[in-house]
Amino acid sequence: MKIIEKIKTNKSTDNLTEIQKICLHKLQSSPLPNPKSELWRLSNKSKLSNFLDYSVNENNSKFDIPYPKNSQSTVRLIIGENFQIKLIEKNYSIQQLSENELQKYIKEQISFFNQNENWSYLLNLSLSCKNNILGLKINGSKIPPIEIFSHASSNSLNAKTLVIFLEKNCNVELLQVNLGQENSSLSQSTFFCLKENSSVNHGVVSYGENRSNLLNSLNVIQQKNSSYNLGSLHFKFNYARFEISIKQSAGNAKTNIKGMQITKKDEQISTYTKIEFNGPNGFLDQINKSLADDKSHAIFEGSIIVPKIAQRTDASQLSRNLLLSNLAQIDTKPQLEIIADDVKCKHGATISQLNEEELFYMRTRGITLTEASKLQLSSFFEEITSFIPISKDKWDLLDKLLNEN
């Protein structure tokens, strides 16, 4: 594990930011995540070690963007190629965060989430250099859809950090696409802050190629009356983790999450979510879907935390899982921690195959088993993919899922 060696013997600290120094220091004392902690217990050790095998690459090679930019009014940014931002600043009320703002902001968020021990962040912030951090402050309401790409190139580990600051009353659609090339590792951390009355439709689409890896973490702070909608999709990774922390800092906000992971071959993809309500009248509707085939392993762990202050919270979480092979496995662990009494909270989880009665019904109408399965799968996927912004008209996710996989 080259990275670990490097971290342990880290020599020059000259060019490091304050946060990098702190994170590096912490990483030196815990160069690997604690395998006994709930968050890492099920994580495949050899896959994680494979993740860390590549050497850090701070330069960005060219890569193929999966679909053309078909609209002038879409803002497209690639983390690591920050020169484009100047043009955007000129045309829209989007500003790049200054070095100082970035540092201050990341520090605040991490401490707010009590995550100074979160290993994925430590790794990301230790490794992502100035060039690979993108920070945006978005203002106003007439913002065009934004696309932000992160990618890891072959035989290297790339670390990218994205910070989005949404000003009051601002609303925006933002699609993040994380791409992994063959034999690569991507560490992606994203920090979101939604000020009062702001709203975002956030899409996260991550897919890799042969033996690519991803550690994807997402932090969201929602102020009052903000609305955060997340549609996410992770597939085709040898190893991927998606860690989501969302805090409604004063309640009174809306969170909608629809996420999905698809594993094939011997892949392992996991999603960990933690949603906290720090005030009353919060709303959450979450669904996470997994599909595991071949010898793969899909994991979901979601916790909902409703302290005393969060009266009249309305939260629901559903974990729906399809297990399609004898050698695949699925772990799911939805969790509720509630102290307030005047709340409506529920969760549910199911693991099954495709529904046999539904299949039979379609077959008695002459639809073949393959087609019937496809129809069922596409309705399973549709609910999630239709929630991912922008992408729909550009590249048909559903087709990709049904036909490539």
Add this chain to the structure above:
Amino acid sequence: MQSKMRESDPILEVQNLSASTDNLPILKGVSLTVYPGEIHAIMGRNGCGKSTLSKIIAGHPSYNITNGDIKFLGENINSLEPEERAQSGIFLGFQYPIEIPGVSNLEFLRVSTNARRKFLNKEELDTFDFEELVKEKLEIVKMNHAFLSRSVNQGFSGGEKKRNEILQMALLEPKVAILDETDSGLDIDALRIVASGIKKISNAQTGIILITHYQRLLDEIKPNYVHVMSDGQIIKTGESDLALELEEKGYEWTDNFIKET
């Protein structure tokens, strides 16, 4: 029995059929032959095997045929997949139509109609042509166009589900239709709509099997033959007046038949 002159070949022949699920025998030697233009009614108590018979004819994977044959247009179909049976013209109207969340009713109807049309060497219909066809068929069951944009059977009332079944029957134009308690859960008006739908769709070339508990559907659609099932067997066969007698005397009356046989 079945002594009337039958000139053409039978559509469906069930010959001494026994079947089980989870090693539990459900059918114990059922025989039934349906000729073009005939309407058969199968009656019997809950659990007598009526619904199982219909599912096995349609090819439900949970049941094993332990003995006997099912022939459709002279061919043995014991080992055909459910979709192959459906494509070749066997239709099962479900007692409890399955809800399929997320799959649009229109898409479902189009894919199945085209599967049947392909089998019949007819041209497959594109969305536009299909809409035209559906519009016409919706009339038969007096359904609103809005049903098409909803998920298959999801949130449909009992009556709407049954009408959706008849709509599918109208689109698939089967050779033989087995309607499993299509009358249950319907009010009088809905029952009339469904019954007149069935009559419109069927013709001299099709066969119909009505599975029912009650006389009231048979008042609307008069059967040529009535079969009484009990414990996985057909214990009596008669003409339409048998149903009336059954209605009057109740199923206890049929208990004597078992002793006779």
Add this chain to the structure above:
Amino acid sequence: MVNENLVKDVVKEPYKYGFVTDIETEKIEKGLNEDIIKLISQKKEEPKFLLDFRLKAFKKWQKMKEPDWAALGYKKIDYQDIIYYSAPKQKEKISSLDEVDPKLLETFDKLGIPLTEQKKLTNVAVDAVFDSVSIATTFREELAKHGVIFCSISEAVKNHADLIEKYLGTVVPASDNYFAALNSAVFSDGSFVYIPKGVTCPMDLSSYFRINSGDSGQFERTLIIAEESSSVSYLEGCTAPMFDTNTLHAAVVELIALDDASIKYSTVQNWYAGDEKGIGGIFNFVTKRGKCLGKRSKISWSQVETGSAITWKYPSCLLLGEESVGEFYSVALTNNLQQADTGTKMIHIGPKTKSTIVSKGISAGNSKNSYRGLVKMGTKATGSRNYSQCDSMLIGDQASANTFPYIKSQQPNSEIEHEASTCRISEDQLFYLQSRGIEFEEAVSMMVSGFCRDVFNQLPMEFAAEADKLLALKLEGSVG
């Protein structure tokens, strides 16, 4: 808003079993070491295999760490400050109930468990355990006629050593967890049940556990074996006096069901819970597990947990036999500073196995009530099903309710379904009941009882009534 204070008043409850029996007891010195274990074993005149079993368990226990994953907050237990054996002084050998110290009989009388011939409960055979020893078992001859063995585990060690040696520790190995290891090392008494092939036990069997001493721990051990095509319903009740110290109760229960056998195990746990400030109360750390070894065997756990300062308990089923069935029905009510961490594990190993989980948690006061469960479908569990439903009811804004289900599947041809919800007593419902003339307190109690209905329906008749009364009592306040 529901009047918070009123609800709080309602859930205040006096503990009516808090008296202490003044009886001379024989206690050994405090502390735990190999000599103490040898002493316990010697006092009980045990065969060598059992002493070895204890010593092995003790060695394992010494190497283990007290679990902290349940995040229960309690001050560290000093295992050297506990008396591991305490027994009421009696004559050497008791041949009939008449020779039992009347004070003991009176104690059980007061608890509603009369043991004497004239008063004993009809249709329920009772094994009464007082501190570390079993003092009486009723209906023994009657049961013996059917070949049913129902006695204290100490007696079983003497008279049925072969069965003990064959089955003890086969469901809950000594190394299973910290408290099971401790129990295996020092268990004092408990009940033993053996139902022979083809026998339906003619009456319900029941054990009643009473902790009397304030400084001794209770470590009972129960073993139930149901041979092919047999069935039994077993009930367990527990109470303890009010002390301001914490008493440790670490029991192990093992159930074994062979082909077509069925065991129904019901518990009403009402150990002293401590006062409203959280002083005193029992630490109840229990390992209960059943093994459905045989085809079509069935093990059903039902529990009503209202007592103890801390409860840590997961009655579980290992479903090995084809088409075997596991069930778990639970009501856990916590109040004041009580903490309950309870749930079940359903491990589906054999094909076509089925399990059902219904858990109802009610948290009031400052209490903490968690459901923690595991449902696992192994690779061979084809055609298996699980359904779980976990509901929480919160009373007051200081109580907490947590749900931690853990679901794991390695078998595509199986189905798992889990549902959980949280609710409180709605104003509308209360108003509706009150507008029909029902008193506030009764309305609350009706709602809670309705919330628990699915579980109460699973309890044997005698218990269902008792459980309903117990909850009502907890909720009725000082008025009742």
